[in-house]
Amino acid sequence: MPTDLSKILRKKRNDILELWMKQQLQDEGLREDLISNVELREQSEELLDVLLKTLTAENLTHAHSDDFEPVIEILSGISISRAKQGFSPRETGVYIFSLKDALLSILQAELKDNFQDLFQLTLGLNKLIDHFSVNTFETFIKGREEVILRQTDEIAEISTPVIRVWDNILALPIIGTLDSSRTQVVMENLLQEIVDTGSSIAILDISGVPAVDSLVAQHLIKTVSATRLMGAECIISGIRPEIAQTVVHLGIDLSNIVTKATLSSALRHAFTMLQLEVKKVTFKEK
């Protein structure tokens, strides 16, 4: 009759927890700034309890067994939240591996007379925890990707504000490279704002665009054409000398589009189009 691992571990639950916590707290990489000791203890306790509850003599060698669903779930939760809190992958990995160390040292102490079983169970436990670690890494990366994706969305959203600079004049400073998906966002925002405000002139300021290649130029022309279809005029401003050079070298035809070097000259042009005049007023004392 082989020794039942789950029974030993359940009996020694408190010892394992203490040992695990000790190891975690001793670790130099402990991030007390990100997680408090109490919180860490609660987290570890929950994970250990669920693991001990699901672990049986049968499923020890079946790491992919459905029995471990709850353990995987908790681990995923921990690693996703750690990813969002800004833990490094190493710190998250050490968390899981230190559990293995604790489990194995308890096991070793319990079965020091029975080498056959110790060897078998250590091997099984090793495999199981490794499986969990791989899972943790996967979810950790997934969590990080979610963070990056959210940030990308936010950048796309906030980097294309539509500003009303004057009655009937909108300005849209573009910061960062224009790709297809951003062009779509820019166009949608701009056209909707034209409808909402009834503006007739839009100034597209590209001083924040690092480089203009033929694709970016094509996107710009698309945006200008769409604005025209809505019945508004579009001026492109903020064209730096390097960009003018590349545009001409690439043979891009911008002759149908009103282009200006600075936002102020574009605004002046817009005023002329709307037959507005800005005057300096000198106040005379009475």
Place this chain on the structure above:
Amino acid sequence: MDRIPILRMGPFLLVTIQTDLYDRLALSLEADLVQMVSKTGARGVLIDISAQSIVDSFMGRIIGNIASMCKILDAETVVVGMQPAVAITLIELGLELKGVYTALNVERGMELLQSKITLPTEDTEEEE
């Protein structure tokens, strides 16, 4: 079959498309409109498509065709009230509606038409 009403407003024709413009309806609109321009000697055509939420390449072409035909008959075409989604679709389809004037709404469209066309009646009145 449905017909899209063509209203006469002085020297201009006003077309407001309120229903889905399916292909046969678009073709009959094209024919009717050209007939009407020639019959009334209209100088401008204003097409309001603010109710259109979907536009396909066929309709884009019809609008382009109407503009070219009217141009031959000495009338300017202004398309007004295009929805943002429609504008984006047309651009993505590569239809820029060259030769068609556009305006944000009917009011602006009328102003645009009036500015584009020197009306002969006003000139004669001034001469008198």
